[in-house]
Amino acid sequence: MDYVTLLSALRTCTSSKLLKQGKLIHQRIFSCGFQSNILLCKSLIGFYFSCHDYASAELVFQTNECPLDVSLWNSLLSAYTNNFRFVEALQLFDQLNCNSHVRPDFYTYPVVLKACGGLGRVIYGRRIHNHLLKTGLIWDVFVGSSLMNMYAKCDQFVDAIKLFDEFPQRDVGCWNAVISCYFKDGKAETALKTFDKMKELGFEPNSVTFTVVVSSCTRLLNLKRGKEIHRELIDRRILLDAFVLSALVDMYGKCGCLEMAKEVFEQIPRKNAITWNAMITGYSLKGDSRSCIELLMRMNDEGTKPTLTTLTSIVYASSRSVQLRHGKFIHGYILRNRIDVDIFIDVSLIDFYFKCGYILIIDRF
Incomplete structure (x- = not known):
């Protein structure tokens, strides 16, 4: 049996998460x-991670006879x-830096920067930014956009925008990073203007x-x-994934449409908690x-667990409509399911009972 056949079989096990069969191939x-x-x-590492058998994936890496190949390190990092x-x-990146025989490459840094952003x-x-300046790798468009995204995730908007302005070559990832920065920094109007400029310069969103x-x-x-952008989405035949569709539901809902x-x-086949909450x-x-x-x-019938945002929204709706029956239902739902609520739900319930004239029950909170 040649390695190509084994590779193909292993990829099948990875996509179907067949741990037992994958171990036999191993x-x-x-x-x-x-x-x-x-x-x-590398495929074995990906396979074991797809099956959440992290220890076996790490063992593949540790026992490999070619530890000087940086692509193997990149595989585990990814x-x-x-x-x-x-x-x-x-x-793992720290271990890589301590290894004098192998060096990170431009595939390594975007992965590590994503981890930095995820942890803040x-x-x-x-x-890493300082090191990239010394090596010149910072001017790789993929590395640069990853660095911008890291700063954006860490709410360092000035650094991300400064890097964007300095960057000689930009790709869609760079534009996405700076548009996200403006949005997260409360500058939604500037985000839209940057979006328009991106298109004027010939970049495809x-x-x-x-x-x-x-x-x-x-x-x-x-x-x-919002309607214009929705129309543009359709005209450009952009893939309408769950994130875009959820954003559209949220936009139309909050704008009263x-x-x-x-x-x-109703177009979303697999709705997540964000989608349900938006509606x-x-x-x-x-x-x-x-x-x-x-x-x-x-939401319950389709197997999605409600979040605290879900419950707060329903209590708020009951308070606005002064619907005692609906508010008591959701309060009972919270108690029956022993859901640990936060201060926002408590305040919403107090407001609801107060508006419905149930003053005495407020003392229980």
């Missing part, structure tokens, strides 16, 4: 003498960051770009611009507690 790799094949080792194991990623480790990220600019329209309650919000909402919040702002509760029931 044994066959050893028996065929392919344990030093870099492609197979596996860590893609599974949100950012601490382990930075620990801006000081660590700045150290992607689903990430559109998610941020739709959210910018939401923050500005600019329904007209519930019919369009519901139309987009529930739209009804909540209208004080439609009945529709909120109906969506909560659908």
Whole structure:
């Protein structure tokens, strides 16, 4: 059996998360003498991570006979960051830096910067920034956009925008990073202007770009611009993933256009908590507690666990509509399911009971 056949079989096990069968292929790799094949080792790491068998993935890396190949290090680093194991990623990067026989490359740094952003480790990220300036790798467009994203994730907007302005070559990732910076910094109008400039210069926005600019329209309650961007999404035939669709539902809901919000909402085949919350919040702002509760029931039936945001929105809707029955229902739902609530739900319940004239029950909070 050749290594190409084994690689193909291993990829099938990875996509289907077949741990038992994948381990048998791992044994066959050893028996065929392919344990030093870099492609197979990288695929084994990806396979074990897909099955959440992290110890086996680390063992593949540790026992490999070619530890000087940086692509193997990159494979494990990517596996860590893609599974949100950012601490382990930075620990491995530290080990790589201590190894005098192998050096990080331009594939390494974007992965490590993602881990820095995920942990909010801006000081660590700045150290990498200084090193990239010395090596010249910072001017690689993929590395540069990753550095901008790291600063954006760490709320260091000035640094991200300064880097963007200095960058000689830009890709969509760079533009997405700076647009996100403006949005997160409360400058939604500037985010939209930057989006327009991006298109004027010939760059094609992607689903990430559109998610941020739709959210910018939401923050500005600019329904007209939001509709224009929705039309542009359709005209450009951009892949409407769950993030873009959820942003559209949120935009239409918060701008009071519930019919369009519901139309987009029903297009989403697999709804996550963010999607449900966007639609529930739209009804909540209208004080439609009945529709909120109906969506909560659908949410439960379709296997999505409600979040505290979900519950707060429904209590708020009951308070706005002064619907005692609906508010008591959601309060009972919280108690029956032994949900640990936060201060926002407590305050919302107090406000609800006060508006309904149930003053005595407030003393229980």
